[in-house]
Every structure is written in C-alpha cells, then in structure tokens.
Amino acid sequence: MGSNPTPSARVRVVGELIGVHLEKPEKREENSLQSIRRRALATGVFSSSRAAIKERTLRTDRWWLQPAITFGVLIAFIIYATFRAFEKKYYFTEPLISPFYSPCLSTACLDGSAHFGTPIGTISLFGMVISPALFILIFPLGFRLTCYYYRKAYYRSFWMSPPACAVAEPHKKYTGETRAPLILQNGHRWFFYFGLIFNVILTYDAIIAFKNPEGEWGHMSVGTLILLLNAAMLWLYSASCHTCRHTIGGRLRNFSKHPLRYKMWTWVSALNERHPVYAWISLIVVALTDFYVRLVASGSITNYYFF
Numbered sequence: 001m002g003s004n005p006t007p008s009a010r011v012r013v014v015g016e017l018i019g020v021h022l023e024k025p026e027k028r029e030e031n032s033l034q035s036i037r038r039r040a041l042a043t044g045v046f047s048s049s050r051a052a053i054k055e056r057t058l059r060t061d062r063w064w065l066q067p068a069i070t071f072g073v074l075i076a077f078i079i080y081a082t083f084r085a086f087e088k089k090y091y092f093t094e095p096l097i098s099p100f101y102s103p104c105l106s107t108a109c110l111d112g113s114a115h116f117g118t119p120i121g122t123i124s125l126f127g128m129v130i131s132p133a134l135f136i137l138i139f140p141l142g143f144r145l146t147c148y149y150y151r152k153a154y155y156r157s158f159w160m161s162p163p164a165c166a167v168a169e170p171h172k173k174y175t176g177e178t179r180a181p182l183i184l185q186n187g188h189r190w191f192f193y194f195g196l197i198f199n200v201i202l203t204y205d206a207i208i209a210f211k212n213p214e215g216e217w218g219h220m221s222v223g224t225l226i227l228l229l230n231a232a233m234l235w236l237y238s239a240s241c242h243t244c245r246h247t248i249g250g251r252l253r254n255f256s257k258h259p260l261r262y263k264m265w266t267w268v269s270a271l272n273e274r275h276p277v278y279a280w281i282s283l284i285v286v287a288l289t290d291f292y293v294r295l296v297a298s299g300s301i302t303n304y305y306f307f
C-alpha cells in the first residue's frame, strides 16, 4: 500500500499533465497549485494545451506592418466619414450626389437631392436637425462592419486578437463570436441584402450623372465616371461576398441537379478569392467619390464635361 503524495508532489504531477514545465528550480514557486489551476481554466494562448512560451512571438519579420496599415486606413476612413456625415452640406450638386448621402430621405436634404422622396421628414435631437446621412449610413456601415474579411482585419489591427499568425494576443480569454455583442456579426446576411438595395440606388445615381446641370440627358463628365466606378466597385464587393457565394451555391445536396446555380457559384467563387482586394478598393473609392462631389459642390473645382 503506497503513501499519499505530498502537496508539492501533486503540484508537480498536475503541472506535467497539463504541460507546464519549470525551467529553473528557483521558479518552482511560481508554479503553485493556484497558478496551475488558473492556467487550466484559461483559454486562448494561455490554455493548458498550448506550449508555455514566454515570448509573445518568435517571428522576426515585420508582422506588425499589415495590422498597422489596416489600423491607419480604417481610422482615417472613420474620421473622414464621421466628419462628412455631420457636415450636412456639399454633398449634392446637379447631377452628382455623394454616396454618403444617397438615398437622401429627409426634408433636411439639399434642394433636388431627395430622388426618392422624403419619407423620414425632419427629426431633431436637442434642437439640432439630424443629418440625412445618419439615417442611411447604418446599412453600408453594418455591411462592412460584419463583413467576414473586415472582421479578420479589424480583429487583428484593433483588438489584436491575435495581431498576426503566431503572435500571442494580449487577451486572457477567447470567446469568439458566441456572445453579445459579437454574436450580432451573424446578421451579415441581412446587411448583404440591404447592401444590394444600396447598390441599385448608387447605380441609379451614376446613370443620373449622364445629365448635365440643366437636367438634359446625353452628357458625360468626370463625375459620371467616378460615380460609375464607385457603383462598379460596390457591385464587385457585394458579388464577391461570402454570403453571396453561399446564397447562390449553398444548401445544395449536389450541383449536378442545379447546373445554372453551379455555374454562377463558380463565377462568384472566382470573385470571392479577391474579396479583400475589392473590399479595400471599394472603401477607398467611396471616400474619393464623396470627396470629389464635395470639391465640386463647394465650388473648389469644376466638374469637367467631355460632351
């Protein structure tokens, strides 16, 4: 009959079982029963099944560059878009309208910019009329915020969860997208459907841009090309979306009975491979389109007409 192991022997055995090894005898105290228990309960890189490496990463390349660039570009876009959403002017000049304000649906819209009526009327908060942009930006913003690609990009650059492959995150816990608020990311498919409506409206805006400032059809300006480019990039961004791919080719038992959907699925899959590229280009083009409309509407430049 063997004797009961001492508490320190128990600590050592438990430590070995969950992969915690002491490097030097003097660090033995750190591996108290409490710290082992804490490690066994922790998740992510601190969990018991992960190697106990004290360095944050063993990578020697510039792994921080990509998340740093992502952070910089997204912050710049957020600051610019917020400024423009609250500026409430210079977003429309015949026949150009900024994508940040389209569709313009409130009575606070500039004259001629409410192409689809003013069903929202005027809503004020603390005596201030709410910008027409704020009523609609939730849809394109929600579409991008819940995008699978952007999620990866901003989880890495803003949350550092993790900042890069093989670089430990600073968080002690990892709960993924299983609880509020991140569980709301599952709403991406609904934002995708709303995004399609916006694409149709912004394509309509680009077609309207074939008018001249007097409202006559059959003209084309630099603004026309910019609005066309913006609409085209938004369609590419939506068509390459993972939800679009699933909507077209998902939930099928076999493709052989659905040759048309299979064909479309192969096209969308080809676009899907380049989704991150379309995500960045369309984001930058949206901002540049707004900036161009602002320059023209404020009188800083003239919208050059080819014919």
Ligand code: FES
Residues within 6 Å of the ligand: 143, 147, 148, 149, 150, 188, 192, 237, 238, 241, 242, 243, 244, 275
């Ligand atoms: S996954 Fe990016 S828009 Fe849907």
